Amino acid sequence: MQWINTRVSELKESATLAVMARATRLKAQGNSIVDMSTGEPDIDVPEHIKEGAIKAMRDRKNRYTPPAGIIELREALAEKFTRDSKIKTEAPSVIVTNGGKQALYEVFDVVLEPGDEVLIPAPFWVSFPAMVQLSGGVSVIVPTRAEDGYRMTAAALAAKITPKTKALVFNSPSNPCGVAYSVDEVKAIAEVLRVHKNILIIADEVYEKITYDGFQFESFAAIAPDLADRTVTVNAFSKSYSMTGWRVGYSTGPREIIAAMIRHQSQTTSNINSVAQYAALAALRGDHQFQRDMVANFDARIGRVMQAVSKMEGIDIPSKPQGAFYLFVRIEELLKRDPKRFAGSTDVANFLLEEVGLAVVPGEAFGDDGAFRISVGSADDVIEGAIERLGRVFG
Secondary structure, eight states, X not given: OOOSOHHHHTOOOOHHHHHHHHHHHHHHTTOOOEEOOOOOOOSOOXXXXXXXXXXXXXXXXXXXXXXXXXXXXXXXXXXXHHHTSOOOOOGGGEEEESHHHHHHHHHHHHHOOTTOEEEEESSOOTHHHHHHHHTTOEEEEEOOXXXXXXXXXXXXXXXXXXXXXXXXXXXXXXXXXXXOOOHHHHHHHHHHHHHOTTXXXXXXXXXXXXXXXXXXXXXXXXXXXXXXXXXXXXXXXXTTTSOGGGOOEEEEOXXXXXXXXXXXXXXXXXXXXXXXXXXXXXXXXXXXXXXXXXXXXXXXXXXXXXXXXXXXXXXXXXXXXXXXXEXXXXXXXXXXXXXXXXXXXXXXXXHHHHHHOEEOEEGGGGTOTXXXXXXXXXXXXXXXXXXXXXXXXXX
16 A cells, blocks of 8 residues: 655655754764754854743743734734835734744645646755645746856746746745845846736745845845735744744735635644744844844855865855855866766765765755755854865865
8 A cells, every 4th residue: 555645755855954864863973074064053042032932931821822823923023024124014914833944835835726836946945846846836947047146037037937837936045045136136026027917926035134245135025015915925033043943934925825824824733832932022022133243153154165165176156145154065167077976966965974074965955966055054163174174175
């Protein structure tokens, strides 16, 4: 008897989590491993956030909550969307989810019919196509080029639109490349979408607070307010507040879609962790200097890695990312030089892990087999260890 359905049978494990798990196993076996695969800030959760959770527990606020989240948090998030994102929002149009990941999956699952197409610019976060697949949709990849800064152009977008297109995933700043689109670039993309009135925009803005060199992030729905009635904005506390394990995401958008997501959540996970919701509320209300310090640390680490890689052979980082905390390292020269040994990015990633104990994520998982991703969310000593081990191979 074949118990597992086709959708799940064909589903691949998250590449980033798989690499992290393998690195953890090797460490447990006594191997010296430098793990640059994890998309997680190394700073500890600020004390005022922890105190918000502790107070909630002491006040017995550890019971079931409404599926959409506690009203205080939804109101605070509506204020945040209105104030910071310039998206006029009210609490009924906000849902609190188990991380940004659940918010994204819920959007796909409530809007997609079998065979609906979802446009995804590549390189892409590893879970976008998998979520579309689980929801019965079809991923249509919009290619970008490293020499263009991995930016999706309006022309490339228009070329992939068909009568079956249901949604566009717009991730800025992006994982894995750190692409952050300017206002003019977003306006050009919005101009294409205005012609196609049946396309939903799913704006993943999880890295909105992590940008460099003075880049001023603006939300898609704020730049194109006439498209706000078909834009779902997804965010989370994971990256900006270093709350990865707390699993608090959130979303706003058309009331009809948010209501459907709430119904979906009520029948699947119900509410997210109650104590984590109060911690998130404390995060919003507390001091934000730690965010600026964190971004400054990431910026310095990016500079150190880029300077070191620029002196190495066979790998390259064409341009500095404008956001997030990843570097997408090009390996085309290495692949051309030794094609028998390295057929693609997975071979290179396996070699680095097995030979020098360096864990990276192969670009194949992100839709680009000519690169691998490293995270600068790790501590400074890990960054230096990664540079040293890259130097052993490519120096």
